[in-house]
Amino acid sequence: xxxxxxxxxxxxxxxxxxxxxxxxxxxxxxxxxxxxxxxxxxxxxxxxxxxxxxxxxxxxxxxxxxxxxxxxxxxxxxxxxxxxxxxxxxxxxxxxxxxxxxxxxxxxxxxxxxxxxxxxxxxxxxxxxxxxxxxxxxxxxxxxxxxxxxxxxxxxxxxxxxxxxxxxxxxxxxxxxxxxxxxxxxxxxxxxxxxxxxxxxxxxxxxxxxxxxxxxxxxxxxxxxxxxxxxxxxxxxxxxxxxxxxxxxxxxxxxxxxxxxxxxxxxxxxxxxxxxxxxxxxxxxxxxxxxxxxxxxxxxxxxxxxxxxxxxxxxxxxxxxxxxxxxxxxxxxxxxxxxxxxxxxxxxxxxxxxxxxxxxxxxxxxxxxxxxxxxxxxxxxxxxxxxxxxxxxxxxxxxxxxxxxxxxxxxxxxxxxxxxxxxxxxxxxxxxxxxxxxxxxxxxxxxxxxxxxxxxxxxxxxxxxxxxxxxxxxxxxx
Numbered sequence: 001x002x003x004x005x006x007x008x009x010x011x012x013x014x015x016x017x018x019x020x021x022x023x024x025x026x027x028x029x030x031x032x033x034x035x036x037x038x039x040x041x042x043x044x045x046x047x048x049x050x051x052x053x054x055x056x057x058x059x060x061x062x063x064x065x066x067x068x069x070x071x072x073x074x075x076x077x078x079x080x081x082x083x084x085x086x087x088x089x090x091x092x093x094x095x096x097x098x099x100x101x102x103x104x105x106x107x108x109x110x111x112x113x114x115x116x117x118x119x120x121x122x123x124x125x126x127x128x129x130x131x132x133x134x135x136x137x138x139x140x141x142x143x144x145x146x147x148x149x150x151x152x153x154x155x156x157x158x159x160x161x162x163x164x165x166x167x168x169x170x171x172x173x174x175x176x177x178x179x180x181x182x183x184x185x186x187x188x189x190x191x192x193x194x195x196x197x198x199x200x201x202x203x204x205x206x207x208x209x210x211x212x213x214x215x216x217x218x219x220x221x222x223x224x225x226x227x228x229x230x231x232x233x234x235x236x237x238x239x240x241x242x243x244x245x246x247x248x249x250x251x252x253x254x255x256x257x258x259x260x261x262x263x264x265x266x267x268x269x270x271x272x273x274x275x276x277x278x279x280x281x282x283x284x285x286x287x288x289x290x291x292x293x294x295x296x297x298x299x300x301x302x303x304x305x306x307x308x309x310x311x312x313x314x315x316x317x318x319x320x321x322x323x324x325x326x327x328x329x330x331x332x333x334x335x336x337x338x339x340x341x342x343x344x345x346x347x348x349x350x351x352x353x354x355x356x357x358x359x360x361x362x363x364x365x366x367x368x369x370x371x372x373x374x375x376x377x378x379x380x381x382x383x384x385x386x387x388x389x390x391x392x393x394x395x396x397x398x399x400x401x402x403x404x405x406x407x408x409x410x411x412x413x414x415x416x417x418x419x420x421x422x423x424x425x426x427x428x429x430x431x432x433x434x435x436x437x438x439x440x441x442x443x444x445x446x447x448x449x450x451x452x453x454x455x456x457x458x459x460x461x462x463x464x465x466x467x468x469x470x471x472x473x474x475x476x477x478x
Contacts, residue, residue, distance in 0.1 A: 310368020
């Protein structure tokens with residue numbers, strides 16, 4: 001069951017990264033403008049993030065398997081549309097559809113883990129989720145570079161989308177046979193809340209995703225200004241609906257779950273760093289150190305492999321040794337980033353890409369030990385009834401924070417690097433200091449969540465796990 005569900009985690013991560021290596025080919029073949037290329041890359045991430053909360057609630061309402069298969073089938077069709085696109089506009093439409101489909105299928109993975117696995121095993125299942133997502137990122141960059149170099153069947157960039165079609169068709173058949181017929185509860189769907197949440201996220205993510213490429217026109221600032229009252233109105237509607245006995249798409253009770261919300265905040269801080277780090281590191285390798293797309297992907301490889309290994313070890317080690325494991329992961333990240341900043345400060349643009357590998361290995365292993373532990377621990381504080389809403393909110397925070405990190409630190413990176421990114425090494429050294437601070441803050445919130453859990457009365461602190469145990473006829477390990 002887990003293997004079938006994790007195909008969604010792999011494919012969503014794969015398509016998030018694979019397009020990065022094909023942008024120049026798309027420009028040459030389709031004649032795409034800078035703005036259109038920006039939409040091809042960021043449009044997927046935008047619709048993906050905006051639809052995750054709704055996708056999680058749809059799984060609660062109509063069944064995790066049904067929404068998973070629907071999302072996977074839609075993702076496969078959207079990939080076919082992208083691969084056959086004859087214009088930049090059609091490719092952008094396909095990418096937006098891919099993101100919405102990913103938002104439907106991905107939340108069901110963590111929902112199934114929360115609802116199906118006993119508490120003692122959720123950490124390892126979540127670790128596999130993190131490892132497979134990391135493998136998707138590896139494959140997206142590495143396989144994308146290889147496909148473009150090989151020009152399979154003369155299809156060029158089209159093959160990076162068409163490869164999803166047979167994989168997605170097989171995943172639909174496996175999911176239909178292997179995933180259980182689980183429904184979180186007989187929820188009444190909240191269309192007003194779903195629309196409000198999506199539009200609110202759009203007001204934030206659209207200007208942040210597109211503003212830099214567009215030169216920050218007036219509409220971007222107007223959207224950001226309107227986002228604050230939109231957030232207030234959305235939350236007010238969700239609370240009002242709950243008070244009337246309705247079932248909001250964004251469950252207000254999640255915000256009263258202090259350990260869960262603290263850990264979601266820790267995940268958000270981590271993703272602010274991680275999304276921006278991956279983006280700026282790719283710019284450093286290709287523009288600052290003159291590495292080819294394939295050479296840059298190979299430089300990422302040791303880091304990505306160590307991330308996957310760390311993710312697989314994270315669940316087992318955290319179950320045995322507790323919070324010391326993700327804290328050790330945070331320490332490794334800080335050490336690796338500190339080494340990276342020192343190397344760049346001393347060597348500058350004379351550095352070779354291979355010289356970054358020791359620092360990238362430390363960062364990759366630390367990421368693998370920290371992120372899955374944060375996610376697994378957060379979900380351990382909710383019960384099966386809230387599985388879809390909790391996993392959707394967690395995934396939304398991940399993708400939204402990543403998009404915000406890319407926008408904020410990417411803008412700063414470009415301003416410091418200057419024309420032609422001649423000072424890319426100096427820009428990377430500077431933003432790396434901010435990444436260290438964000439990682440440290442994430443570890444602090446992890447420690448704070450543990451203190452809050454210990455401070456709660458037993459009935460409140462363990463309610464999610466006890467509900468899961470009763471549903472699974474198993475005794476959790478608290």
